[in-house]
Amino acid sequence: MHTTSWLSVGPSLDECIKCNICTSACPVGAVTDLFPGPKYAGPQAQRFRENGQPASPDQSVDYCSGCRVCNEVCPTGVKIAELNARARAQMAAECGIPLRNRLLGRNELLGKIGSLAPSLANFGLHNAASRVLAEKVMGIARNAPLPRWSASGTFGDWMQRTTGRRLQSTKKVVYFHGCATMHYEPFIGQAAVAVLEHNGYEVIVPPQNCCGLPLLSNGEFKAARSYHEGNVRKLSDGVRAGYDIVGTSTSCTLTLKEEAPELLDMHGEDAEGLKMAVWDIFEWLRERYESGELRTDFRRMDIVLPYHAPCQYRAHRVGRPALEILRLIPGMDVPESHARCCGIAGTYGYKVEKYQIAMDVGAELFDFVREEARSHAAGVRMTACDSETCRWQLEHGTGLPSRHPIEVLAAAYGLYDLHERRLIER
Amino acid sequence: MLDLLVIGAGLSGMIAASAAARAGLNVRVIAKGLGALHWGAGTIDVLGYLPGEANGVQRPLQKLEPLASNWPDHPYAFLGSGAVAKALADFQELTVEIGLPYAGDENDDNMLLPSPVGATRPVFLAPAAQRAGDLRRSEPMLVVGFDGLRDFYPHLIAENLCKQGHAARALSLPLDLITSRRDYNTVHLAQALDSSEVRPRLADEIGKRVRSGERVGLPAILGLNDHAVAFAGLANRIGLPLFEIPTLPPSVPGIRLFNALRRHLDQLGVRVEIGMEAIAFDSTSTFNLQSLTSVQTATSARPLRHRARVFLLATGGILGGGIATDHTGKSWETIFDLPLTIPNDRAQWFRPLALDPAGHPVFRGGVCIDGRMQPLGDDGQPIYDNLWAAGGILTGADAIRERSREGIDIATGRAAAQGIIAYLQT
Numbered sequence: 001m002h003t004t005s006w007l008s009v010g011p012s013l014d015e016c017i018k019c020n021i022c023t024s025a026c027p028v029g030a031v032t033d034l035f036p037g038p039k040y041a042g043p044q045a046q047r048f049r050e051n052g053q054p055a056s057p058d059q060s061v062d063y064c065s066g067c068r069v070c071n072e073v074c075p076t077g078v079k080i081a082e083l084n085a086r087a088r089a090q091m092a093a094e095c096g097i098p099l100r101n102r103l104l105g106r107n108e109l110l111g112k113i114g115s116l117a118p119s120l121a122n123f124g125l126h127n128a129a130s131r132v133l134a135e136k137v138m139g140i141a142r143n144a145p146l147p148r149w150s151a152s153g154t155f156g157d158w159m160q161r162t163t164g165r166r167l168q169s170t171k172k173v174v175y176f177h178g179c180a181t182m183h184y185e186p187f188i189g190q191a192a193v194a195v196l197e198h199n200g201y202e203v204i205v206p207p208q209n210c211c212g213l214p215l216l217s218n219g220e221f222k223a224a225r226s227y228h229e230g231n232v233r234k235l236s237d238g239v240r241a242g243y244d245i246v247g248t249s250t251s252c253t254l255t256l257k258e259e260a261p262e263l264l265d266m267h268g269e270d271a272e273g274l275k276m277a278v279w280d281i282f283e284w285l286r287e288r289y290e291s292g293e294l295r296t297d298f299r300r301m302d303i304v305l306p307y308h309a310p311c312q313y314r315a316h317r318v319g320r321p322a323l324e325i326l327r328l329i330p331g332m333d334v335p336e337s338h339a340r341c342c343g344i345a346g347t348y349g350y351k352v353e354k355y356q357i358a359m360d361v362g363a364e365l366f367d368f369v370r371e372e373a374r375s376h377a378a379g380v381r382m383t384a385c386d387s388e389t390c391r392w393q394l395e396h397g398t399g400l401p402s403r404h405p406i407e408v409l410a411a412a413y414g415l416y417d418l419h420e421r422r423l424i425e426r
Numbered sequence: 427m428l429d430l431l432v433i434g435a436g437l438s439g440m441i442a443a444s445a446a447a448r449a450g451l452n453v454r455v456i457a458k459g460l461g462a463l464h465w466g467a468g469t470i471d472v473l474g475y476l477p478g479e480a481n482g483v484q485r486p487l488q489k490l491e492p493l494a495s496n497w498p499d500h501p502y503a504f505l506g507s508g509a510v511a512k513a514l515a516d517f518q519e520l521t522v523e524i525g526l527p528y529a530g531d532e533n534d535d536n537m538l539l540p541s542p543v544g545a546t547r548p549v550f551l552a553p554a555a556q557r558a559g560d561l562r563r564s565e566p567m568l569v570v571g572f573d574g575l576r577d578f579y580p581h582l583i584a585e586n587l588c589k590q591g592h593a594a595r596a597l598s599l600p601l602d603l604i605t606s607r608r609d610y611n612t613v614h615l616a617q618a619l620d621s622s623e624v625r626p627r628l629a630d631e632i633g634k635r636v637r638s639g640e641r642v643g644l645p646a647i648l649g650l651n652d653h654a655v656a657f658a659g660l661a662n663r664i665g666l667p668l669f670e671i672p673t674l675p676p677s678v679p680g681i682r683l684f685n686a687l688r689r690h691l692d693q694l695g696v697r698v699e700i701g702m703e704a705i706a707f708d709s710t711s712t713f714n715l716q717s718l719t720s721v722q723t724a725t726s727a728r729p730l731r732h733r734a735r736v737f738l739l740a741t742g743g744i745l746g747g748g749i750a751t752d753h754t755g756k757s758w759e760t761i762f763d764l765p766l767t768i769p770n771d772r773a774q775w776f777r778p779l780a781l782d783p784a785g786h787p788v789f790r791g792g793v794c795i796d797g798r799m800q801p802l803g804d805d806g807q808p809i810y811d812n813l814w815a816a817g818g819i820l821t822g823a824d825a826i827r828e829r830s831r832e833g834i835d836i837a838t839g840r841a842a843a844q845g846i847i848a849y850l851q852t
Contacts, residue, residue, distance in 0.1 A: 017745075021460050024613035024676040033608045072701035075461035075747065258726040275727050317701050317725040 009262060013083060015076040016043035022070035022080055027340040028063060031360035035063035038070035041087070042080040049087060059095075061087045063354070065345035065361070066217050067311040081315075085216060085263055092219030100138045101218040104347040108210035108227070111149070111183030118149035141355035145344070145396035147184040147388070155186035159193075159205050166193075169202040174238040176256065176278070178249035179210050180388040187421040188388075191410035192248050192281060194423055198413050199288065199295050204243065207234050211252040212260055217346050221264060228260040232270045239273045246281045248406055250386040251312040251346065253280045258315075280313070281406055282386070286321035289328075298412040300331040304380050305408065306372045308337040308365055308394065310387040311345070322386055322405040329412045334384070335372050339365035342385070344393035359397065366397040382418075384408055428452050428734035430846055431721055433704050433761065434748070436462030437832055438817025439740030440687045440698075441513075441839030442846075444520065447694040449847045455696060456723060456732065458703040460684070462746055462818075467547065467672035468646070468679025469556060470528060470836065472514065473502075474536060474548030474829025478784050482548050485535050486833070487511050499822035501834045504797055505841055513837040518551060524686040525654065528553055538562055540643065540671050542578060544586030544594075548829050553679060555648060555657045558641055559669035566593035568636050569643045569671070572601040575615070577674040578645040594643075597635055603628050604647075616650040616678045625656060629663035636666060646670035646678045653682055704741075704761045705729060709810065718810050721761070735812060736846050739764075739801065740839070742818035743792060749819065759793060759819070764801050764809065767791045767821040785824040792821035799842040812849070816842040 016039070023029055023037035035041065041061040048057045061084050070080040092101075103110065114121035124130060131142040140146075153161075155177050173196055181189040193203045209231050212224035238245055247253040256278045261271050279287075288294040309320050326334045342362045343349055349358025373380040383402045385391045391402040403418060410416035416423055430446050432439045435457035447453045473486035476493060483489050487507055494503035502510060521528040528551040531537055536548040538561040546561055559567075567587065571580030580596035587594035601610075605618045618624055636642055648670055649656025661668040672679055688698050702723040708731070709718050718737050722729035741748030741760065751757040755772030759765075768791030769775060775788035793801045793815050800808040801815045816838040818825065825831040 019461075019465060020611055020676045021464050023611055024464075024681070025460070029609075030614065030617070036609050037611075073460040075459035075464075077458065077703065254726055278727060314701065315726065317703075317723065318730055319697070319699055319702075 009079045009082040009086065012077060012079045013043040013046050016078045017076055019075065021073050021075060022078075025069050025073040025340065027067060027069060027343070027361045027364070028065050028357060032063065032357050034060065034357070036060055038064070038080045038084070042070070042083045043078055045087065046083050049090065059091060062091065063357070064088070065341070065343075065348040065354075065358070067341040067345050068315040069311055069340050072314055079262075082259075082262060085219075085259075088217075089219040089221045089263075097218065097220060098139070100140060100351070101347075102220070103138070104140075104350060105215040105218040105220050105223070106210075107179040107214050111179045114149040115154050115183050118151050122148045122151070135352050139352045140350055141352045143396075144350040144355055145392035146350065147180065147392060149183055150186050153186065155182045155189040156205075158186055158190060167197040167200075167202050169200055171201045172204055172241075172243050173201045173284075174204045174206065174235065174243045174245040174277075176208060176211075176235075176245055176247035176249075176252060177205065178247060178252040178388075180249060185388060187423075188248050188404050188406065190423050191404070191407045191416050192246075194410050194415040195285075195406060195413065196246070198415060199293070204238060206238060209234065211249075211255040213251050213255040214347055216255065216259060216263055217348070224260065225264050225266070228256075228264060228266060228271070231256065232266075232274050235274055235277075236270055239270070239277045243277070244284060245274070245278045246284045247278065248281050248386075248404060249388060250280050250310055250316070253278050254312050254315055280316060280318065280321070280386070282321035282325055283316065283318045285325055285409075289325060294325075295413070296328060298329045299414050301329055301408075301412055302331040302378075303382075304333045304335070304372065304376045304378060306337060306369050306380055306383045307334050307405070308339060308342065308368075308383065308385045308390065310385060310390045311341045313386050322384075326384070326405055326408060329408075332412075333376070337365055337368045339368055341365075342390040342393045342397070344389045346389055349389075349393060358393070362393055362397045365394065369394070369398045369400065428454050428732065429850060430454075430736045430738060431456065431732050431734035432738045432740055433457070433721060434462075434738075434740035434742060434746070434817065435460070435684075435688075435698055435700065436740060436742055436746060436817060436835065437683075438835035438839035438842075439738065440684075440691065441517065441836050442738055442740065442816055442843040443691055443696050443698075444687070444694065445840055445843035446846060447691065447696045449843070451847065451850065453694075453696045454732065454734075455691065455698040456702040456704065456721075457698070457700055458747055460700055462742060463680040463684040464677060465675045465745075466677060466680045466831070467541075468553060468677060468683050469539065469547070469549040469672070470514070470517065470551035470832040471548065471829040472510070472536075472550035472833030475827065477824065477828065480783060482546075483536060485533070486548075486550055487534055497822060499794070501795075501820045501823055501838050502830070503822070504795065504799070505837050509841060510833065510837045513840040514551065514833065516840060517836045520690070521553075521686075524690045526553060526682055526686045529557065540583065540587060542583065542645075542671055542673055544583035544590075546590070550833065553682070555646070555653070555668075555670045556672070556679065557669065558667040559643055559671060561587070561590075561592050563641075565639060565641045565667065566595070566637075567643050568597055568632075568640045569594055570597045570599060570632060571645060572604070573598050574601050575645065576611075578612075578671075583643075583671065597632075599628075599631055603631055611676060612645065612647050612673050612678050613650065613676050613681065615645075615647040616653075619647060619649050619656050620652040622655075622659065625659050626663060629660050633664050636664065638666075641667035641669065643669050643671050646672045650678060650682065651685075702730070707762060716810050717812050735850060737810075737813050738842055738846065739793070739813065739815040739819060740817045740842075744788075746818050749792065757791065762801075762809070762813070764793050765804050767794060785827045789824045789826065790822060793819050794821050798845045799838060800845070814842040814846055
């Protein structure tokens, strides 16, 4: 007895009954004619890509943002987003990959280079002239919400600097920080470490690579494979020791668990071991809560905090653990967004030809935040969202600051200043 | 812990979830994807045809008892006509409450509404927007379609209606009255008609072509999120009776009902989790009593356990995914492997004539239940003391042939909820 979930990507397309539910739910197809919708670009076009036929019927699949809403709503279990990702890789192999996409895929490298001289890098990137230039020469949208390199050192620097102060414990957990926490937002990692230590866990941060998602979504499967192989190798000690690996970037954890093994056909023992050891941090905290281990010594926080579960979070199919935990905090009102996607979809909304599509997709979410702000007398001063690029898009679209739920939890424990985004030293 | 986990987000599952949550139970609904309601016409069909009889049923509630005496394992036979009538009355009340009022004929006769090929559909309850299409009324019809709208052909509909003695003529309008998009489906068009700027253009164009005394039929695209306003606005501006004819999937009237029920459940604190596929379960056994403890759903890595006191199986039949079949003639219930009444020999699935008035045995197959709506094992006893079943998975009905799909869903969903509430009180 089997269910279609266990089918590999290819055969799942035979489950398509052409009901068009995916096309009706697709946030991209809803705002542009350039993407004909998941059913057409996925299972239908796939028939022309199989059996050694050289090219995709057209290149519209490049406009799939990879948000995976189609997978979420498909009643028969077709892995549409994965079909599209593979089709894009095939297109990339046939037609070549533009320099811009090669760069955007290399988050780890960009992070490292910028971190050498962050102030210079920020100045170099974040001025009007270079943004116009980047748009004209490279096709990176001038208004897209690009991150800033951390001027106070990387997350790795901070871990090294504070080694002596870190908690030692028999209970251990491995932390996967991802590139954004490492180079742009080290305070997310600091908040995660503080929360984990507060709950009695020693946090181990082994060397690690980019999860490879930006490469996968730009069709560079070969380079993504070398990253994933690196992660399987570098994290194997923790896996063998039986430690859980928790991550704060929900798309990184999704990639380690499912996207990389599935798209790259890496189902060996070590890759499978890594997959089963990885948790989104709130998925993991919810398990602790349900077994009565999570500390709930929260301070009261009288705020309205609209929360958006990113599409990549929903793709984990674990429900809304961050929402469940945040709602334990006394005084906190956490209205949930039902928007399908913020639009940015990793590097999608950075591309000049896709920037406006991303903003139009995100309108649903921005409107939700505005509506919440209108309907609460105290107003809305910030939002919460688990994924970094989604937060940057949310800030860009609403003008309000956005926080990772782990920052909010750390603040509720009294460990973190939510406005200054830094740990409260004791 | 949950009191009730409902598996399946079709009509029966959502009706049961609503009734249980209103009785104070802690309920969650999980589903593999969207479905069922998105495929249907958004009407409530109770009984259109008795098995083996060519003439349609005029007054369905009066025919439930003759049906039960000939088909003792029909779901209606377990419930009795009083319970079915009460369930339908409750449903009607619920639709008023959730802002999408359904109503029927004042004598409880079936209405006869046009299908998208101009055939007649015997319908017991319909949303306001479909009722003026009743073919028992005599006003001639102007059936309006749009050039290039797939799967809706006004000339075909009008021709077929005329052949059956109903006065009808067709009109096809340019689609740019509604949208400038080159690619769209019915859901996109409905969203476009949510806009009050678009509607007057369409109404005025129809107003120029319609004759006095006519009623106007349109594809079911008259607004999605703002449907009540869109429908009233168009009807007022045209100044003649207006009705929607449902389209092939995705069906906007079905999606409206799904969305309204989902919002209602949301307000009751019931989470409806889409994209969660049940793949396994856990049970315990004390003496001869077997109980379910949890149902597991697929995630990006390890399965997620949903622990609950009671479980409701509302996964539907072969199309809904509750029953799977293979080419050898094997069929199985997809979660608990409950015994089914589908013949094991594929040659016994169908009668020789495709349109045999007696129908085909495979479509009557499903799970056997007792009077409390609990699935039975081969020994005629409930297999699990805390498992219930409702909707399309039940044996005994050929719902498409009988036109009884929604009546069975609503009545068995309510009955299952009542059984569950009583069970949890003892």
